Structures are given as structure tokens and as C-alpha cells.
Amino acid sequence: MSALLAVEIPYWGQSLLRVLGGIVAVLLPAGTIVYLFLFKMMSFMQSRLGPMEAGPFGSMQLFAEVGKWLQKEDIVPAEADARIYKLAPIIVLLSTFLLVVVVPFGPDAYFVDFSAGVFYALAIGSVSVIGILVAGWSSANKYSLLGGLRAAGQLIAYELPMVLAVVGVVIQAGSMNLQDIVVAQNSGSIFGWDGVGFPFVLTQFVGFLVFMIAVQAELTQVPFDMPIAESELVSGYMTEYSGFRFLIFFIGEFATAGVFAFIASVLFLGGWGVPFSWFGWEGLDDVDNWMNIGGPLIMFTKMLVLTGIIMWVRFSYPRFREDQLQRFAWKVLIPISLANIALTAIVKVAV
Numbered sequence: 001m002s003a004l005l006a007v008e009i010p011y012w013g014q015s016l017l018r019v020l021g022g023i024v025a026v027l028l029p030a031g032t033i034v035y036l037f038l039f040k041m042m043s044f045m046q047s048r049l050g051p052m053e054a055g056p057f058g059s060m061q062l063f064a065e066v067g068k069w070l071q072k073e074d075i076v077p078a079e080a081d082a083r084i085y086k087l088a089p090i091i092v093l094l095s096t097f098l099l100v101v102v103v104p105f106g107p108d109a110y111f112v113d114f115s116a117g118v119f120y121a122l123a124i125g126s127v128s129v130i131g132i133l134v135a136g137w138s139s140a141n142k143y144s145l146l147g148g149l150r151a152a153g154q155l156i157a158y159e160l161p162m163v164l165a166v167v168g169v170v171i172q173a174g175s176m177n178l179q180d181i182v183v184a185q186n187s188g189s190i191f192g193w194d195g196v197g198f199p200f201v202l203t204q205f206v207g208f209l210v211f212m213i214a215v216q217a218e219l220t221q222v223p224f225d226m227p228i229a230e231s232e233l234v235s236g237y238m239t240e241y242s243g244f245r246f247l248i249f250f251i252g253e254f255a256t257a258g259v260f261a262f263i264a265s266v267l268f269l270g271g272w273g274v275p276f277s278w279f280g281w282e283g284l285d286d287v288d289n290w291m292n293i294g295g296p297l298i299m300f301t302k303m304l305v306l307t308g309i310i311m312w313v314r315f316s317y318p319r320f321r322e323d324q325l326q327r328f329a330w331k332v333l334i335p336i337s338l339a340n341i342a343l344t345a346i347v348k349v350a351v
Contacts, residue, residue, distance in 0.1 A: 021111065022097055022100055025100045025262075026097055026259065029254075029261075029262075030254040033258055033304075033307050036304070037307065037308060039058060039062075045316075046315075066247065069247040071243075073242065074243040074245060077139060077141065077240050079140035080240065084137075084138040085139060088132070088134040089131065089135065089246075089248035089249050089252070090248065091131030092128050092248070095124060095127035096128075096256045098127070099124045100259045102178060103259070103262045103263060103299075104295075105272050105296040107272075107284055108289075108292050109272070110179065113177070113179055115176065116177070117176060117177050117179075118169075121178070125159075125260070128155075129152055129156065133148045134148075135148060135237040136148015136236070136237035139239065139241075141240050143233045143235075143239045144233075144236065147238075148236070148237045151236070154217060154220070154227060155218055158217035158333075159214075160329070161211075161329060161337050162210075162214035162215070164337030164341060165207040165208070165214065166207070166211065168200075168204045168340050168341055169204055169268065171344050172184070172204065173185075173200070178267075182270060182272060183273070183283065185200055185271070186198075187282070187283060194275060195277065197270060197273075197274075199269055200267065201268040204268060206336060206340045207268075207340050210336060210340070212310070214333065216310055217329070221311075221314045223318060223319050224320060224325060225319055226319065257310055258303055258307060261302070261304075261307045262299060264306050265299060265303060269302050271302075272294075272295030272299050273295070
């Protein structure tokens with residue numbers, strides 16, 4: 001094994017591994033979320049079995065769905081701006097791939113190690129708004145245009161509390177580097193006791209709640225699904241899409257949920273790490289190589305817990321009205337986030 005790890009991989013090989021790793025980090029969580037929560041959890045909550053025919057307990061249903069959508073005709077409306085119409089779903093999915101590259105999965109298991117990784121993640125998280133707005137405008141459909149405009153207003157409103165919720169974490173960690181934030185949580189202690197490290201969810205629980213609510217809105221999941229409200233807008237900005245392009249939107253929705261859950265686990269739940277005191281580690285340089293394998297498994301577990309919460313809310317709550325949705329962002333979440341920042345800064349200076 002040591003000889004294998006010592007082999008020097010050429011640059012093109014490293015690039016290929018990064019691409020393959022990015023595809024796995026995006027598509028594997030998306031598929032797991034769809035099967036585990038959309039097919040099975042929702043069925044259980046509604047007292048039904050869900051898909052059961054394709055594979056054992058319906059485990060192959062996801063592949064059947066993908067095959068079905070790949071066979072459907074790709075229709076472009078006659079009045080649509082065809083070039084931009086076709087580009088929109090790619091923008092949405094590409095933003096998810098660009099977002100996952102900043103997530104650390106282990107001490108050495110990462111795609112890039114940005115010193116301002118938090119800033120990058122929050123900036124790239126806003127790119128999907130462009131794809132959604134483009135999809136609504138280019139479809140030449142009034143339902144789609146309304147859905148795109150609703151999505152733009154909603155995502156812009158909830159970007160602010162998301163950014164503000166993360167500021168408290170940055171203040172506590174003293175860094176915008178996501179790897180440093182993981183290390184700060186796992187090498188810290190609570191009143192001198194380091195048995196569980198110092199996960200920021202304990203001191204930034206308000207920020208964690210605001211962040212998760214903002215993520216729910218960013219994903220346009222119930223109760224924030226006004227942009228795709230079936231009872232009003234058919235499917236909103238996706239109304240005119242079919243076949244492979246609709247599948248891209250579908251994959252992007254759940255893949256983005258997984259990536260945002262990864263980021264939340266890094267910011268608030270200690271990310272890939274375990275408390276360093278368990279193994280006598282002092283810092284990142286002391287962490288054993290096996291964490292490059294165990295770290296992704298830990299991250300995947302935390303991601304499933306957080307996406308389970310997102311889906312549970314989706315399956316349980318009614319939709320907000322547009323005025324309620326905007327009022328909640330501007331009059332509730334943003335003031336709470338600002339108060340959390342002020343309190344965190346005061347405590348940081350005092351301690």
C-alpha cells in the first residue's frame with residue numbers, strides 16, 4: 001500500500017482523478033437522496049410502499065427513471081430563444097460541480113484548498129440563480145417567466161441570511177479556509193474538555209438554523225417552492241423542459257442539496273474530522289492517512305442526516321405565500337443573523 005501511495009501521478013492523471021472524484025461527489029449523494037428520501041422516506045410518511053418493482057425493494061427505480069427521461073423527446077418551444085434555453089440547465093448543474101470543489105473530505109482529500117473557501121462557496125452558490133432566471137425568460141412561456149422571476153427574488157432574499165449566518169463561524173474559526181474551520185472544531189475544547197472537540201453548532205446554533213432555512217429556500221424546497229408551485233405555475237421555470245434537460249434540472253436540485261449539506265457539515269458539525277484528542281493528535285500534520293478514507297464516509301453520513309432534515313421539512317410543511325416568504329427573510333432571518341454576528345464578535349473579543 002505504501003508503495004502504491006508513493007507512485008507519482010502525472011498532472012493529466014491528477015486532473016482526471018479530480019474530474020472523476022467531482023462526478024462521484026455530486027452524483028452519488030444525489031442518487032442516494034432521491035432513493036432514500038424521495039422514494040422511500042416520503043412513501044413511509046404517506047403510509048405507502050413507494051417503488052417496489054425495479055430491483056430489490058425498488059432499488060433500481062432511479063436507473064429506470066433516468067432511462068425513461070433519456071428516451072423522451074427533447075422539445076424546444078417554437079418561440080423560445082433556443083441557444084439560451086438549452087444552456088440554462090447546464091448553468092444550474094455546473095454551479096453544483098463548481099461548488100463541490102471547495103469541500104474538504106479529508107486531511108489530503110480535497111480538490112482545491114482556497115484560503116477564502118467560504119467566500120468562494122457563497123459566491124458560487126449564487127450562480128444557479130442565473131440559470132433559473134435564464135430558463136424562465138428563454139422559454140417564452142408566462143408560467144416559466146413568473147417562476148424565474150419568483151426564483152430570482154427568493155434566492156436573492158435568502159442569500160443574505162445565508163451569508164450572515166456563516167460570518168459567526170468565520171469569526172470563531174478566525175479563518176475563511178474550510179480546512180482550517182474543520183481543524184478548529186476538532187482540535188478545540190469546551191471549558192477545557194476536548195472529548196467531543198468544539199463543533200460550532202453548539203455556539204452557532206442560531207446561525208446553523210438560519211443557514212439550513214436559507215438552504216431550504218435556495219433549493220426551492222417546500223415551504224419555499226413558490227418558483228415551481230405546481231398548483232399555480234405548472235412547474236414554473238421548468239414547465240417547457242422535457243427529456244434530458246429536465247433530467248439535468250432534477251439531478252441539479254438534489255445534487256445541490258447534497259453539496260449544501262456537505263458545506264453545512266464542514267461549517268457547523270466538524271466536517272470530515274473526529275475530535276483529535278481521541279487519537280492524541282495535536283493538529284492537521286498529526287492526522288493519520290486513514291482519515292482520507294474515513295473522512296469521506298464521515299462526511300457522507302453527516303450529509304445524509306442534514307438532507308434528511310431538509311426532506312422531512314419538505315414532506316411536512318405547507319407552502320408560504322410570496323409575501324410571507326419575503327417578510328420572513330427580511331424581517332426575521334436577517335435581523336436574527338445580525339444579532340448573532342454582534343453577539344459572536346462581543347464574546348470573541350471578551351474571551
